[in-house]
Amino acid sequence: MRKDTMKYKTYMLLDKIYSPWTFHGWELQSKMHAETGKNPYPSTLLDYVRDYADVTGSNFKCIDKNKSKYVFERIHKFGDSIID
16 A cells, blocks of 8 residues: 555554544544645545454444444554555
8 A cells, every 4th residue: 555645644543543533524534634735525534444444353333324423443553564
C-alpha cells in the first residue's frame, strides 16, 4: 500500500487514535482534513474504517444510522503490515 494514499493515512490515524472511539462520519472527515488538507467523502472514509477493522480484527459498528454515529474499537494495530 502506498504511503501517500488517503487509505493509508486513514489506517495510520486509526492506529494512533484512542480506542474505543465513538464518532460521526463528518467528524472523521474533519480529522482527515486536518491531517491531509484534502476533503474526502465521509462514506469513502467509512469504507476504509470497515476495511481496517476487517484486516486488524477490530470492531466497527453503526450505533445510529440516522445520525451517522459509529463506534470503533481497535483490537490490533495495522502498523507496517503489507496487504495485497
